[in-house]
Amino acid sequence: MDAEVNSLLGVDSDREVALALVSLGEDEGTPPPSPEVAPLRLETLPLSKSETDYPAIREIHETSSLISAEEAADWHGTISSPKGPPPSGKSLALKPLADAELPQESIFDVILRRGSAREFAKEPITFQQLSTALDRSTRGIPGDFLGSASPCLNSLYLIVNNVEGLAAGTYVFHGKERTLEQLKEGQFRGEAGHLGLGQELPADASVNIYFLSDLKLVLERFGNRGYRAAQLEAAILGGKIYLSAYGQGFGATGLTFFDDAVNAFFSPHAGDKSVMFLIALGRPAKRKSERKTQ
Numbered sequence: 001m002d003a004e005v006n007s008l009l010g011v012d013s014d015r016e017v018a019l020a021l022v023s024l025g026e027d028e029g030t031p032p033p034s035p036e037v038a039p040l041r042l043e044t045l046p047l048s049k050s051e052t053d054y055p056a057i058r059e060i061h062e063t064s065s066l067i068s069a070e071e072a073a074d075w076h077g078t079i080s081s082p083k084g085p086p087p088s089g090k091s092l093a094l095k096p097l098a099d100a101e102l103p104q105e106s107i108f109d110v111i112l113r114r115g116s117a118r119e120f121a122k123e124p125i126t127f128q129q130l131s132t133a134l135d136r137s138t139r140g141i142p143g144d145f146l147g148s149a150s151p152c153l154n155s156l157y158l159i160v161n162n163v164e165g166l167a168a169g170t171y172v173f174h175g176k177e178r179t180l181e182q183l184k185e186g187q188f189r190g191e192a193g194h195l196g197l198g199q200e201l202p203a204d205a206s207v208n209i210y211f212l213s214d215l216k217l218v219l220e221r222f223g224n225r226g227y228r229a230a231q232l233e234a235a236i237l238g239g240k241i242y243l244s245a246y247g248q249g250f251g252a253t254g255l256t257f258f259d260d261a262v263n264a265f266f267s268p269h270a271g272d273k274s275v276m277f278l279i280a281l282g283r284p285a286k287r288k289s290e291r292k293t294q
Contacts (some may be wrong), residue, residue: 002065010040064224090182094131110247117251120204120282127165137240154211205280212273234276251284
């Protein structure tokens, strides 16, 4: 319940709010009764010298907040599988690395090393590396809005520019089958650049992965709060792909995009889906300062 959580944290809900709650602990049966917990009253430093207010964001958050315990309980459950066109194009099974072939670097070291590529070198990653990133990152997340049998709220669409062992073109990922269905074959670097706000990063990347959600289906099940769920799931999956990329020795960066243009580009297959997130993968280019010293 948003208001109670914000009150417990002692935040001014006109300026900041809780977006997600993560529970931690040992699963050892029924926990003991919770003790009385007083709201936090912590002094905080200003986040910046000045603030910009976005009333629309605050209004959207308020209208998607849960008010009662009953509303929170109704949030739990499952959602029916989104209905998309049946596979009609060429499908390729993922070829992820076997467990014994995976890099042995610890997750802690990968997290410390993970960043965002600022320039890609137009060099390929391999189909095995892409397969590993997709396979390891899309095994579900333990969210209370997703039952064990629920499908993902997001569908993954790809523009492949330069992946060794995979033809350039557009694809959709079928999570249950662990396959990539080819939608169109061809080079779409220019389109990828345009969709990513005209930036060079998506045009130079080896592959761009777009997370699209059927918001009509999501909102029918979860109400206004469903948009939060779709974005949260896309962000977590994108974060996993980030770590998989850096764990395998290449780079990634999250990008902004033209919403309607992404949907139009992947239509008619994408139907009425809305884009939630975009991540570009590729080989980071050496910085100009590094090139000058060589």
